[in-house]
Every structure is written in structure tokens, then in C-alpha cells.
Amino acid sequence: MADIRLEGVGHSYDGGRTWALKPTTWTWHSSRAYALLGPSGCGKSTLLNIISGLLTPTVGRIFLDDRDVTGVPTAGREIAQVFQFPVLYEEMSVYDNLAFPLRNRKYPKDEVDRRVREVSRLLGLDQVLRRRSRRLDPGRQQIVSLGRGLVRPHVAAVLLDEPLTVVDPALKWTLRGKLKEIHRDTGHTLIYVTHDQTEALTFADEVVVLNDGEIVQAGEPAELFLSPAHEFVGHFIGSPGMNVLPAEIVGDVVRVGQDDVGSVVPAGGDEGVLPPGPVRIGVRPEFVGIGGAHASPGVPARVTGVDRMGAYDLVHTLVGGHPMVARTEAGSSHEPGALTFLHFPAERTFLFRDEVRCGSLAPLNGRGRP
Structure with a gap:
């Protein structure tokens, strides 16, 4: 050997x-x-x-x-x-x-x-x-x-x-x-x-x-x-692969459209800094939360279809024209055309620039938009 x-x-x-x-x-x-x-x-x-x-x-x-x-x-x-x-x-x-x-x-x-x-x-x-x-x-x-x-x-x-x-x-x-x-x-x-x-x-x-x-x-x-x-x-690992959604860093907050979804954690931890500007959020369908009120950080979405996979459902949505998929329990009540909200758990949501991971999300801790 x-x-x-x-x-x-x-x-x-x-x-x-x-x-x-x-x-x-x-x-x-x-x-x-x-x-x-x-x-x-x-x-x-x-x-x-x-x-x-x-x-x-x-x-x-x-x-x-x-x-x-x-x-x-x-x-x-x-x-x-x-x-x-x-x-x-x-x-x-x-x-x-x-x-x-x-x-x-x-x-x-x-x-x-x-x-x-x-x-x-x-x-x-x-x-x-x-x-x-x-x-x-x-x-x-x-x-x-x-x-x-x-x-x-x-x-x-x-x-x-x-x-x-x-x-x-x-x-x-x-x-x-x-x-x-x-x-x-x-x-x-x-x-x-x-x-x-x-x-x-x-x-x-x-x-x-x-x-x-x-x-x-x-x-x-x-x-x-x-x-x-x-x-x-x-994208390549997972079925379906990771969702990717355009976002923006404003101050130390990550924003999708008009909605704040989390605080910025640079890949280097406290020693790093992520400058303001465009980023892409990456989160796997398994970790996307769907439904509930807009009281917690999330983004509005419209359901476009549901794949009934037997053991689970794949709920297809659009967020500002961008496709997002959420994996839910089988028999979910989501129907095409319905309005809902998607939520991204901070510990499973990453930030990318030039396709390379540059950071992740942290909870907003109750802070709104700056």
C-alpha cells in the first residue's frame, strides 16, 4: 500500500x-x-x-x-x-x-x-x-x-x-x-x-x-x-439538490427582496467581514420550513406544484420568480396557487459568492430591518 x-x-x-x-x-x-x-x-x-x-x-x-x-x-x-x-x-x-x-x-x-x-x-x-x-x-x-x-x-x-x-x-x-x-x-x-x-x-x-x-x-x-x-x-449532491436564492447583505443582515431572513456570519467567524452586496442563499429542501405566519423570519412564496413521493412530498414554490423546493411529510395540504411563507433555519442556511461559500446565517434575535 x-x-x-x-x-x-x-x-x-x-x-x-x-x-x-x-x-x-x-x-x-x-x-x-x-x-x-x-x-x-x-x-x-x-x-x-x-x-x-x-x-x-x-x-x-x-x-x-x-x-x-x-x-x-x-x-x-x-x-x-x-x-x-x-x-x-x-x-x-x-x-x-x-x-x-x-x-x-x-x-x-x-x-x-x-x-x-x-x-x-x-x-x-x-x-x-x-x-x-x-x-x-x-x-x-x-x-x-x-x-x-x-x-x-x-x-x-x-x-x-x-x-x-x-x-x-x-x-x-x-x-x-x-x-x-x-x-x-x-x-x-x-x-x-x-x-x-x-x-x-x-x-x-x-x-x-x-x-x-x-x-x-x-x-x-x-x-x-x-x-x-x-x-x-x-446542486450535485441531494435529490433534489440544494435551493439557491438571490439575496443581499445590508449592514449585517441578509435580505431576500424586502424581507430580512437572518444575520450575517462570515466564513471566518468573528475575524472575517462580509461586505454589503449580492449573495446567494443555499438551503436544502429537507431544511426549508413552509407555512406559518410572517412573524418569524421568512419570505412569501406561491405554491406551483406538489410531487407526492409516497414517503414524503416535494412542494414546489416561486419566491420572486425564483424556484424553491421544500420537502414535507407525506399528505401535506399545500395546493398549487396557494400563498405561503418559507423559513430558513440559520444552522442549515449558507451564503455563497462566486459559487464559493462565504458565510452562513444567524438568527435575527428579534431585530427588524435596519
């Missing part, structure tokens, strides 16, 4: 005119399970291929612990990679496909057999070990590919590039659980690339969120959900 350290690593496919991966300094710590989360085209696979050695970065250096591997080919890095679609020897049996990475590295025969049977048991492949790989359905072929990446006991990391894309949805939950079990047993460093927030949040010890070629936030799943540091993180 080894820490994977990137120092100023960036990559351009067009001679530096644009960056698929902007120069990045980052450390992936040994024996942790990471999810690299972001939309298509954000640079996830580029970053993974740089770590594995399939791509040489345009700038920067890559280290495994203190060993500079920037110019070292994939075979010299002791890194296993599993791709989005199956990569197998189709005429080989499942057993031989799983054994191939070990035989190629001259592992003893009994060690090969032990590792193959251990991985096949964990992935549910025991009944097809002697079957030719080409006779399996694509989902089962990908599970074999996953096994090939996990079978080696001594690797610096296992890189998984959207490995469950072709797997039947009913199996995905089971396989994610199996991956976590294998991670606990082997201690491999796992970096799991996905655009699916559910996969990322249920699998990883730490989620690294990538957008437009740069890391915008990293942390445990609860931290990313409850305390987004960037508007993109708030």
Missing part, C-alpha cells in the same frame, strides 16, 4: 488551450476507500488514467509514497484498474481470467488458487468458475473484470472507473456492499469513479467532488450533504 501524491498535476489534450484536469495538488491516503464524483466530462477518467500511468500528465509529478512515478509505465506502478466495460480473455474460463494477473507475476500455484476462490466467493462467481467468459452476460463479465482488479493482494491502489455501469441495477447494491467487504479484508486503497451520487455516498470513506477539471470539495458523505463548500456540491 502507498499514499498516492499529486503535485501540480494537470492535463491538456490540446496543447494547453484548455485543461481537462487543471493543475492539482492532492494526496490519496493509503488503505482508504475514495469515491471520485462528478458529471460526465469533468476530468474523472483523465485523473484516474494519470494515476494508473495510461496518461502522462502535461504538467506536474506523481508519487507513490516518496517514489516519483511520473514517467513509470503502468506495469511498474503496481496499480490495478477496472474499466467501465468488461476487459477479459473471452476464450479463457472465469477461473483462468481471475488467475491471470497472479500467474503473470509468478505467484505460487496454491496462492493463486486461494486468492481466486476467495474473490470468486465474495463476488458470487463460484458456480461459473469453469465457464468460458464469452458465455456470460455483460453484467457477469464485468463482475469477473472487477475480480481481476481485486485479486492481487499487493497493489498500491485499485482504480475503478464506473465499474457497475453494465451491471443489473438489482445487483448494484449487493456489489457495492461486497466491495466494502473486500476493502475491509484487504486494506487496498480504492478510488471509485462515478457520476452517481448514491454509489459515491454509500461506498466511500471520503468523497472527492470534481467539476470542470478541478476538485471543489472533499469530505465524508454527511459533510458534503450538510455543509457544502461550493454551490456545485449543493
